[in-house]
Amino acid sequence: MTPDDAASPESATPDSTDVLPGFDDLGITGPVLAAIRDLGYETPSPIQRATIPTLLAGRDVVGMAQTGTGKTAAFALPILERLDVSRKTPQALVLAPTRELALQVAEAFEAYATRMKGVHLLPVYGGQGYGVQLSALRRGVHIVVGTPGRVMDHLAKGTLDLSELDYLVLDEADEMLKMGFAEDVEQILSQTPEDKQVALFSATMPPQIRRIAQQYLRDPEEISVKSKTATNANITQRYLVVSYAQKVDALTRILEVENFDGMIVFVRTKNETETLAEKLRARGYSAAAINGDIPQNLRERTVNQLKEAKLDILVATDVAARGLDVERISHVVNFDIPTDTESYVHRIGRTGRAGRTGDAISFITPRERYLLGHIEKATRQQPTQMQLPTAEDVNTTRLARFDDAITAALQDTERLDTYRDVIAHYVRNHDVPEADVAAALAIVAQGDKPLLIEAEDDALAAAVAADNRPKRERGGADRAGRDERPARRGRGDYEAYRIEVGRRHKVEPRQIVGALANEGGLGRDDFGAINIRPDFSIVELPANLDRRVLEKLRDTRISGRLIEIKPDRGPGARRAPRDGDRRPARDDRPARKPRHGRD
Incomplete structure (x- = not known):
């Protein structure tokens, strides 16, 4: 067990060489302590050493910390330590800027609570059906982890009761501001009890976050920890731009060509570990899955099989791979790229250990290209773009x-x-x-599988090549010199949609992007022009937008207002309703006989 594995998926190496306190010395006891020991946690990270006793003492906390410092365990362990499972209303709420981070935090909570009985946790985020969330809320949950937009939706519907909330965590608060969630966060804070305990974590401390801390936190203790994010120079980092639909085939082709010994393939969710491992086995590879639901004894047996070369590929989530140190791991593949750089650093650190060389390959969809800059800044290395192996x-x-x-x-x-x-x-x-x-x-x-691939029949290579073309060649239109008129429907790869929020609702483009991205799983490349009018806005979205995505977006709220998204029908249909009238636009109404004598 190395120091950077001891605390969390993103923990930093302790600075001191002195004997450091254990988690029991910090006040973690009973089933929570047993669970983290099962996970291989030994030495708390600096932010955990500073934060856990403070939160257990009941004080509010403002933490200046990157994702990679172990802050998830820093706030999750004290919450679980004091949780009252006999109560049915939510006792803790964790707000995260993205659904990916919300899922990671929720999975970490589940891992830390494996030895506790009767703990109910619910991740709440856009893109997931309301039915699952509503039924869980009706049964009763202790901890809610969610994105601001979806939490606001439940508050507006009256399906989420925060009246008995004891603990509130704002995770990556600066990112929530960047995505336009400041107003939503403040509205959520205003609907929680005054005597709750608040922990706010942020990599930076802009004035708006400082103001929120001063307004909603009571005499908080400020804790600052710097993350050590540079990666091992022995690790070669590469990336492949590939659409989600092509990922399995692309991975299979890379496995054929790469000279690897042992490999870990990281995916985002527990279900995906089993699904991908099964697909790899069907294609002739020795693969197994590990995730937070797999019992510890089975996890150990699987890891031993990897060590003994009885298994070649491990498909894992971040939580399940904590503390994993197997000499055979020559390659790490980020099948799903993490949105936070510290998870990326932790993942690729499973290879290239103890002076050995290692390879890290990341699959990046076209709309995730922006993450490359974050990775380069965090690792101080520039990943090299690789090409899909040819036929x-x-x-x-x-x-x-x-x-x-x-x-x-x-x-x-x-x-x-x-x-x-x-x-x-x-x-x-x-x-x-x-x-x-x-x-x-x-x-x-x-057998029936051909030995050789015909180059002219290589559809996979053609599809991946299309994903790798510059955006302007993929149909993105040049936005220079646009006037104030709403974009026309069907221009290029975009189609115009109308949403019922505008300037008088104090909405900004970043709020629109943040809300739609979270609810519909959209990326930055999926947005064209955004024209904000007094009472409504016109947003360009992909012309081939999946109908299911549009259905998810219909219940989205921005600044607490239902956006009622629908295709824009042009100026004739843009007459704003008066006094909240929700009558359909003229073009949508059936023809009717004229009425006379109307006042």
Whole structure:
């Protein structure tokens, strides 16, 4: 166990070489202490040493810390330590800027609570159906982890009761501000009890966050910890731009060409670990999944199989891979790229250990390109863009392995003599050249799967090449010189949508982007022009927007107002309703006979 693994998926190495306190010395006891010991936690990180006793003492905290300092455990462990499972209303609320971070925090809570009985936790975020969330809230939950937009929706619907909230955590508060959630956060804070305990964590402390801290926190203790984010220079970092639909095929092709020993493939959710591992096994690879739901004894057995070369590929989540140090791991693949750089640093740190070299490959969808700059800044290394192995690359590798298999078989002289007699018998009785017999045996050995890929039939390479073209070549329009008129429907790859929030609602473009991105799972490349009018706004979204995504966006709220998104029908349909009238636009109403004598 190395120091950076001891605390959390993002923990920093302690600065002191003195004997450091354990988690029990900080006040963590009973089932919570047992759970973190199961996970291999030994030494608290600096922010955990400073924060856990403070939170257990009941004081508010303002933490200046990057994601990689171990702050998730710093606030999660004290909450679990004091949780009252006999109560059914939410006792703790954690607000996170993105659904990815919300899921990571929720999974960490689940891992820390594995030894506790009756703890109910609910992640609340856009893109997930309301039904699951509503039924869980009706049954009763102790901890809610969510994005501001979806939490606001539940508060507006009256389905989330925060009247008995004891603990509130604002995770990555500066990111929430950047995404336009400041007003939502303040509205949520205003609907919580005054005597709650608040922990606010932020990498930076802009004036607006400082004002929120002064207004909503009571005599907080300020804690500042710097993260050590530079990665091992022995790790070669590469990335491949690939759409989500092509990821499994792209991974399979990389596995064919890369000379790897042991590998960890990181995915975002527990369900995806099982799904991907099953797909890899179906394609002939020795793969297994580990996640927070897998019992500790099974996890240990799986890791031992990896160590003993009985298993080659481990598909894991961040939480499940904590503390994993296996000498055979030559490659790490970020099948789902993490949105926070510290999780990225932790993941790729599973390879290149103790002076060994390692390879890290990240799959990045076209709309996730912006993350590359964050990764470069955090790791102080620039990942190299790689190309998908071509059909020729794959064929060369397959032929080399085929040659190796023949060479190995030729070394087995005893069995070789037996089969020589079998082949000679066939040749004598069927008058077939030995070369043809050998080719026929190769067909039998290969089965229905062709040995070689036809370059002209390489649809995967064509699809990935399209993803790697510059944005302007993929249909993105040049936005220079636009006037104030709303964008026309069907221009380029974008289509215009109308939302019922505008300037008089004090809405800004970043709020629109943040809300729609979180609820619909959209990326920055999915947004075209945003024209904010007095009573409504016109937003350009992909012309091929999935109908299911549009359905998710219909219940989105911005600044507490339902946006009622719908395709823009042009100026004739843009007459703003008066006094909250929700009558359909003129073009949508059926024709009717004129009425006379109307006042």
